[in-house]
Amino acid sequence: MNLWKKNLIDIAPYVAGEQPDKTDFIKLNANENPYPPSPLVTSAINSFDTESLRKYPDANAVPLLKALGEYYGVPYKNVFAGNGSDDVLALCFRAFFNSDKPILYPDITYSFYPVWCHMLNIPYETLPLDDDFNIRPEDYARENGGVVICNPNAPTSIGRGLDFIRMILDENKDSVVIVDEAYVDFGGESALPLLKEYPNLAVVKTFSKSRSLAGLRIGFCIAGDELISALRAAKDSYNSYPLDSVAIAAGCASAADEDYYRSTLEKIIATRTRLTAALREMGFVLPDSSTNFLFASHPEYRAADICGYLKTKDIYVRYFDKPRIDDRLRITIGTDEEIDALISALQEYTSGGLNPLAGR
Numbered sequence: 001m002n003l004w005k006k007n008l009i010d011i012a013p014y015v016a017g018e019q020p021d022k023t024d025f026i027k028l029n030a031n032e033n034p035y036p037p038s039p040l041v042t043s044a045i046n047s048f049d050t051e052s053l054r055k056y057p058d059a060n061a062v063p064l065l066k067a068l069g070e071y072y073g074v075p076y077k078n079v080f081a082g083n084g085s086d087d088v089l090a091l092c093f094r095a096f097f098n099s100d101k102p103i104l105y106p107d108i109t110y111s112f113y114p115v116w117c118h119m120l121n122i123p124y125e126t127l128p129l130d131d132d133f134n135i136r137p138e139d140y141a142r143e144n145g146g147v148v149i150c151n152p153n154a155p156t157s158i159g160r161g162l163d164f165i166r167m168i169l170d171e172n173k174d175s176v177v178i179v180d181e182a183y184v185d186f187g188g189e190s191a192l193p194l195l196k197e198y199p200n201l202a203v204v205k206t207f208s209k210s211r212s213l214a215g216l217r218i219g220f221c222i223a224g225d226e227l228i229s230a231l232r233a234a235k236d237s238y239n240s241y242p243l244d245s246v247a248i249a250a251g252c253a254s255a256a257d258e259d260y261y262r263s264t265l266e267k268i269i270a271t272r273t274r275l276t277a278a279l280r281e282m283g284f285v286l287p288d289s290s291t292n293f294l295f296a297s298h299p300e301y302r303a304a305d306i307c308g309y310l311k312t313k314d315i316y317v318r319y320f321d322k323p324r325i326d327d328r329l330r331i332t333i334g335t336d337e338e339i340d341a342l343i344s345a346l347q348e349y350t351s352g353g354l355n356p357l358a359g360r
């Protein structure tokens, strides 16, 4: 009876940072940008010709591909766009990872990767970061069906240079290497200059974090001709119109406003420097971040307790109840006012002896 139930998908889905159903709180839990998108995005949306919505969008988002090609100095035929980089990464997994050998990625990284592997039946193996949460490039010198490196890595916030990516590429000429650069604009080093040398490299980026457009869903991949054709084939076998016309117009407007983009990045980086110092002063331990978030532990307090305490103050940060990282908080860089409120709450917590960790 009910035998059909055994044919249903059996998968533990990705869980995103909580989006509480209220407005008056400080949201530092999903690595969203605290600043609004460029004013050019606002005008593009306000002046959008809604009559044009009766037609399908450009199937490949060509106006956006052209804007991105120009921005990054690559031919637009080497750019592929999708509904957020989650969509692009899922298509990359489908298009590039069809080997029987396992794909490789670190044990601590973006937690969507294992979900796609389960969803798409891709075998995988995770390789442990070292004790300082660095990826060991030598670990990736083994047979595999593909490699995924998030650089800067999430949730560790640690960014590595081009030499590091090159080491991984040099060991992996026979598989596709995806570099997920969701956070690279906040101070990481992009692998784009390596594309000319490595036709098996795919660089994936997003408008969600550095361009303040998480709600619009724009992600893209830059890669050589073969990888882009495989991506287009995968996309056209599943959903031939990924980006809607509004997203295409707004994405082009965002890409055109370099000054605004630079100024918000600078503000976030300055706030990050200030919060890093304040946390260390309170005894938190954390690596230097190349992203728009910090990954911090405190020797005397449980991360879960701090997270719960902050929630009572209407400040939301992210806590992962997972091996190796359950002593850490991931804190998104907010506005200066938001971060001031966070610092005060944490100072109160760590100086007041509110909830010292007993017997650890």
Ligand SMILES: *Cc1c(COP(=O)(O)O)cnc(C)c1O
Residues within 6 Å of the ligand: 031, 083, 084, 085, 086, 087, 110, 150, 154, 180, 182, 205, 206, 207, 208, 214, 217, 218, 219
């Ligand atoms: C946020 C994030 C993404 C995806 O973001 P989209 O909003 O889908 O573009 C991809 N990879 C990492 C590591 C991220 O943190």
